[in-house]
Amino acid sequence: MALTDEDRRVPVTLLTGFLGAGKTTVLNHLIRDPDAGRIAVIMNEFGDVGLDHDLIEEATEETVLLQSGCLCCTILGDLAKTLGALIAKKAAGKIEFDRVVIEASGISDPGPILHTLVADRLIAATYRLDGVVTLADAVNGVRTLDTQSEALQQIAMADLIILTKTDLVGSREIATFEVRLNAINSTARHLRATHGRVPPGSLFGLSAMRNSVSQEDILTWLGTSAPKANPLAGLSGFAPKQKPPSTLSVINAPEQSRHDHRITTASIEVKTPISERVFDFWLDTLIAMRGPDILRMKGIVHVEEMDFPFVFHGVQHIFDAPVPLKSWAGTDTTSRVVVIARDIPKADLEESLQVLLMRRENAKGHMPKETAPAPT
Secondary structure (H helix, E strand, C coil): CCCCCCCCCEEEEEEEECCCCCHHHHHHHHHHCHHHCCEEEEECCHHHCCCCHHHEEEECCCEEEECCCCEEEECCCCHHHHHHHHHHHHHCCCCCCCEEEEECCCCCCHHHHHHHHHHCHHHHCCEEEEEEEEEEECCCHHHHHHHCHHHHHHHHCCCEEEEECHHHCCHHHHHHHHHHHHHHCCCCEEEECECCECCHHHHCCCCCCCCCCCHHHHHHHCCCCCCCCCCCCCCCCECCCCCCCCCCCHHHCCHHHHHHHHEEEEEEEECCCECHHHHHHHHHHHHHHHHHHEEEEEEEECECCCCCCEEEEEECCEECCCEECCCCCCCCCCEEEEEEEECCCHHHHHHHHHHHHCCHHHHHHHCCCCCCCCCC
């Protein structure tokens, strides 16, 4: 994989969540909020959102321009076609937007959308994933996770989980639900919506796949440090991940929740720089053997004989171009890698990650002579 310098591609936020989770409400508040900036929102149907006609400046069969400066458009056949049409209109000066929000269908797997952003060469050259935001219904979420595999994957692939309808349940129920969400995806931040409203800035800048990212942002992206409260958090703010209530017995956990074990997360920290040969061997082997079951993989890697680390991100066997952190300061050379998988035992993931601890001199007898070229 070739490293890329600072890119100026349009950031894309994927807004997902199962049916009834409240995406419509959150999206309506977002496109009405002047602090959100100029957004192009891609959705399946305008009718699904229920746009306030008093806010509409101009409308056609395919697009709706709002007085706030936001633009809404429907998916034209496929996502790549819609994204291509948007950027063509922007280049021609017909529309203006700073970022894109894609509202996914409630029953959709986020994977194919993320694939489109990376695998389609024209789209990947123009857009970049800024984060996956998943809404989780505090009222019906437990039942949904028990019965809908798509809901599990939506939670597992999230960078940020927004808890909705928290005003309709008690604190004990919320805490129990958050424990379950954290068990499925321990790397995602939690944010509680207030009647569907969240600070718009909290939805953006979630990915560390940018050259100017700070060390704190990387640790937050990897789920190894708690984020600071959002300065706009008078509405809600980041919620700390909850520990189980003292009276909650694991023995009494719902039988249906045990299928959550299909989603596993494993991570590793390597204190000293990793051999490029070791890293490529580990990644190539894992993807070749279990690529379809890797929901997301992300990390920061310090490579031997490189002056700066790089961050990387992938979904299944599709990877975005790694980003070199050429402005990296400090003496910390710790690499951190997180893998979120489906139907792979946690012990197997952890055993795979142990390969990254191998030193170059100890790896010669364990790897083929020819490996993928080193990042440049």
